[in-house]
Amino acid sequence: MTKPVLYDYFRSSAAYRVRIALNLKGIDYESVPVNLAEGAQKEAGYRARNPxxxxxxxxxxxxxxxxSLAIIDWLDATVPEPRLVPADPADRAHAMALALAIASDIHPLNNLRVLKYLGGPLGQDEETRNAWYAHWIAEGFAALExxxxxxxxxFLFGDAPGIADVCLVPQMFNARRFAVPLDDFPTLLRADAEACQLGAFAAAHPDKVASVGAAR
Known part of the structure; x- marks a missing residue:
């Protein structure tokens, strides 16, 4: 069986989610770095694979x-254990609401292409861009809390890690990178701390992925 290939960038929170999910499922995979900072995602070869x-x-x-969430849903359907999305309809809706509060409401406003647009065509300086980033995380985390x-x-929902934690941990990493205060979010802090003790989360951490890539 051919080893799965993940096209990845170490600091992409969406890719970070999928690394965690693959690790939780016990799936060994090959990582192919796509350097977003250098624009590799726009190259014709990659766009031919992913328009x-x-x-x-x-x-x-x-x-x-x-x-990322479509990939995780597919993984849950094809590699059922451990489940990341609950089977019960009400629990599933709640878990997905938590995940989407991050993946749909916080992350899209703060990803690299948005920050580049703020700093490029819109001419916003670094201080303003950082304030933008912190505002949307703080507002989103307040609702999520x-x-x-x-x-x-x-964990964020239940006694085993699930899709909500898979989305939370990368966003907490981003918040700390940009020095966003987190003391007002004790539930998020507790769930993040629990998840980060697990090997599947630790192995997916951007620092770990970057160090592995540098050693190759």
Whole structure:
């Protein structure tokens, strides 16, 4: 069986989610770096594989899969254990709401192409861009804290890591990179700390991925 190939960038939070999911599923994969900072995602060879020119992209079992949550959904359907999205409809809706509060409401406003547009065509300086970044994380985390707090357990939802934690941990990494204060989000901090103790999360950390890539 051909080893799955993940087209990846170490600091992409969307790619970080998929690395965590693959690790939780126990799937060994090959990582192919796509340097977003240098514009490699726009090169013709990559765009031929992924017309959106984003990461992650996963090639597995003859499929060419894009969009992190779609990839995770496919992994849950094809490698059922451990489940990352609950089977119960009400629990599934809650877990997906937590995940989408990050993946749809926070992350798109703060990804690299948005920051580059703010700093390029819109002429915003670094201080202004950082303030933009911090604002959307703080606003999004405030809502997420309220949404999660009532039903959180060891992890953001339940006693085992799931899709909400897979989305949370990369976003917490981003928040710390930009020195966003986090003391007002105790539920998020607790879930993040629990998840980061697990090998599947630790092995997917950008610092770990960058160091492995540098050693190759």
């Amino acid at each position: 959106q020119g984003f990461v992650p992209m996963l090639e597995m079992e003859g499929q060419r899969l894009t969009q 309220m949404l999660a707090a009532a039903r959180a357990s060891r």
